[in-house]
Amino acid sequence: MRRILIAVRNNREVFADLFRAELPGHDVVTTEPDDETPTAYAVVGLPPPGLLASLHGLEVVLSLNAGVEYLLASGEVPDGVPLVRMVDPGLVAGMVEWVAARVLAWHRNLFDYAALQSEARWKPLPEKLAGERTVTVLGAGELGRPAAALLATIGFRTRIWSREPREIPGVTGFAGRDRLAAAVEGADVLVNLLPSTAATTDLIDQALLDRMAPGGLLVNGGRGATLVDRDVLAALDDGRLSAAALDVFRAEPLADGDPYWGHPRVFVTPHVAAISHARTSVAVMADTIRRHERGDPLLHVVDRARGY
Known part of the structure; x- marks a missing residue:
């Protein structure tokens, strides 16, 4: 009887x-x-230091999260033991909904109308159709692809950028670091859904934000380390960005006194854009265990060299 340790x-x-x-x-x-019974499977979120290293007989480590940078940084996942990241239909649906909600709230001036309501001001604002806006999604993985597809279905002129080429109906694709600037050029909305790796750290900086159309929206549901925070705040202060919807941060929870808390054009959510739902995530992980025990290839195994 193989043992499964739930360490969430x-x-x-x-x-x-x-x-x-x-x-x-x-x-x-x-x-x-x-x-002394071996622990064949460890189901983990952010395990305490030393836990994975203390287990013997590990066959698969199953991450409850889509992002695995914490597990890789710890160095505790033994060489040769597959680390499987979470790709859960519930998690994917949640991220797509959150991205669409944030983009549409900005697009239809709902952020501004909330501020006007707090002042009891009746002031209709200029409106555009979705087809008049360009949205660029960074990341064409399990989260980026469906988010971009939905935005395109709504009617936005949608682009997607990734390390390697991806084809999505109705979406213009860009691939490779040398095409990043072109992907962002003139975009009204920039959505980050990239994983946290050495290649993505500090990727969204002043130079990239300057490529956007003036007064645009930044949406970050990927990882906090992708943003250069001081550059984002500067762009908000001088109007190059009109708003930022942020769900993830370099340090979480977001510290008391952090400038993002008090900025009138920043809309914070507490890392809830794509949560793991127990029922759907367990179904996915149980299927991974069954595949492993049948000897079938595992899905969504982390490439440790790439970091995702």
């Missing part, structure tokens, strides 16, 4: 019960084992 911070027993229902022939535990 919240709702451990909920996850454990769902795993027991999906995989009744497995030993599902929620505390670090103190015996």
Whole structure:
């Protein structure tokens, strides 16, 4: 009987019960084992230091998160043990909804109307159609592709940029670092859904923001380290950006006194754009375990050299 360790911070027993229902022939535990029985599978979010290194007999590490930079940085996932990132239909749907909500709120002046309401001011603002706006999505992975597809379906002139070429109906694709500036040139909205890697750290800086159309919107649902925060704040202060919708930050929770909290043109959500739903995520992870035990190739295994 193979053991599954549930090492997530919240709702451990909920996850454990769902795993027991999906995989009744497995030993599902929620505390670090103190015996010599191997732990074949570790289900982790942000595990405490030393946990993964202390386990023996690991066959697969299953991340509850789409981003795995924390797990890679720890160096505790043993060489040769697959690290599988979360690609969950519920997580994907949540991110697509959040991105669309933020883009549409800005596009239809809902941020501005909320401010006007707080002042009891009746002031219709100029409107544009979606087809008059250009949106660029950075990242063409499991989150970026469906987000770009939905924005295109709504009617936005949609571009997507990625490391390698991707084809999405109705979306203009750009690939490679040398095409990043062209992908962002004249964009009214810039959406970041890139993973956190050495190549994406500080990618969105003053030079890239200057490529956007004046008064645009920055949406960040990827990772906080992709933004140069001082450049984003400067662009907001001088009007090059009219708003920023931010869900992720370099340090979380966002510290008291951080400039983003008090900026009137920044709209903060607490890393909730794409949460892992227990029912759907357990179904995905249980399928990964079944594939492993059948000897089938695993899906969404992290390429450690690329960082995702």
